[in-house]
Amino acid sequence: MNKKLLIALPACLLLIEGAPELTAQDACAPMEVPPVCQPAARITINNQAHTIAPPNICAAPGQVIDVNVVPSGTAQIVGKSGWPAGGGSSFTITAPERAGEYDYDVYFGDGSCIDPRITVN
Numbered sequence: 001m002n003k004k005l006l007i008a009l010p011a012c013l014l015l016i017e018g019a020p021e022l023t024a025q026d027a028c029a030p031m032e033v034p035p036v037c038q039p040a041a042r043i044t045i046n047n048q049a050h051t052i053a054p055p056n057i058c059a060a061p062g063q064v065i066d067v068n069v070v071p072s073g074t075a076q077i078v079g080k081s082g083w084p085a086g087g088g089s090s091f092t093i094t095a096p097e098r099a100g101e102y103d104y105d106v107y108f109g110d111g112s113c114i115d116p117r118i119t120v121n
Contacts, residue, residue, distance in 0.1 A: 028105045028113035031055055037119035042066040045075045047108055052116040059095040059120050067091050076107045084118065095120050 037058035044053045048071060059065055069075045069089050076087035080103050084093035096102070099120050107113045 028115045031114045031116055033103075033115075033117045037117075037121075042068055043116075045069045045106055045108075047071065047073045047075060050108055050112060050114060052106055052114065055116045057116075057118050059118055061095060061097045061099065061120055063095045063120075064092050065095060065118070067093060073109045075109070077104055078107065079104045080115075 031052070033056045035056075037056045038054035039058045040054050043057055043065060045051075045067065046053070047069060057065065065084075067075075067077065067086060067090065072089070074087060074089050077084050077093060079085050083096050083102060084104055086093045095118065102118045102120065103115055104118065105113045105115050
């Protein structure tokens, strides 16, 4: 048997399967989002408490927003309109150039999620 095939086959399977992805949910747990956004330079995602602070952050068009995940682990942001998106233990997202309210979902390591907001002024 060809030894290259024995090496290539598992590698192909790994590429096809890839990293485990988050499972789709019908809807994330509702979150009380205050109607007025809070000015802040960063979003903090708490993996243990399943919270986001602030739940409605104010951003300027094109602003880079730091995202920090505490106490440890990773989280993923998935925008409901394709923005924002990002993931990891700490990462950045960039606000769109157009003003508006952008709801997004935050997925925690256990697969649960909540839905905060970013308001671009």
